[in-house]
Amino acid sequence: MTPANILRATLAAGLLVAFALPSAVAPAAAQAVQGGDTGGGVVRVAKPVTGAQVYQSVCQACHMQDGKGGSGAGTIPALASNPRLAGAAYPIMVVSKGKGAMPSFTDLLSDAQMANVITYVRTNFGNSYAKPVSEAEVARIAHPPAAARD
Numbered sequence: 466m467t468p469a470n471i472l473r474a475t476l477a478a479g480l481l482v483a484f485a486l487p488s489a490v491a492p493a494a495a496q497a498v499q500g501g502d503t504g505g506g507v508v509r510v511a512k513p514v515t516g517a518q519v520y521q522s523v524c525q526a527c528h529m530q531d532g533k534g535g536s537g538a539g540t541i542p543a544l545a546s547n548p549r550l551a552g553a554a555y556p557i558m559v560v561s562k563g564k565g566a567m568p569s570f571t572d573l574l575s576d577a578q579m580a581n582v583i584t585y586v587r588t589n590f591g592n593s594y595a596k597p598v599s600e601a602e603v604a605r606i607a608h609p610p611a612a613a614r615d
């Protein structure tokens with residue numbers, strides 16, 4: 466399976482199933498499903514969910530449960546103990562714009578969800594970059610003013 470196919474499979478099955486599960490995370494998750502839009506094959510999760518939930522639903526398929534990445538169809542870099550996560554701008558750029566075989570998540574996740582999951586990976590898997598990433602920081606990079614786009 467290519468990374469892109471893994472992502473599609475995750476979105477088609479995992480995301481909705483994971484969020485539909487009645488569990489400790491049910492209230493936010495159930496709302497996410499109700500607010501979800503499956504039109505055009507894009508699953509947009511409307512409500513904020515935690516960084517851990519986003520990681521497990523979306524990022525883990527490629528970067529693995531332990532954040533150590535792997536090599537199969539392509540090489541997936543480790544997020545674990547990764548000094549490139551020290552600054553917030555780089556991971557925001559990669560997640561919002563995509564890089565190489567990694568897709569852009571701007572159309573899939575809200576700015577708050579991107580902020581939450583980036584904060585999550587920067588404070589887990591052996592990383593301890595404590596300062597949370599804010600929704601505003603993500604917005605500045607994910608949705609630059611029209612004049613700055615060209």
Ligand code: HEC
Nearest residue numbers: 468469472523524527540541542549556559564565566567
């Ligand atoms: C479809 C597979 C896939 C998914 C899903 C995915 N990534 Fe990636 N990710 C990659 C690949 C491949 C790269 C390497 C890109 C490159 O450098 O060319 C990467 C690179 C990164 C990097 C940069 C690492 C470095 O050392 O340069 C970060 C940060 C990152 N991903 C975070 C995330 C987060 C957070 C998510 C979930 C929102 C996510 N990724 C989902 C495949 C994926």
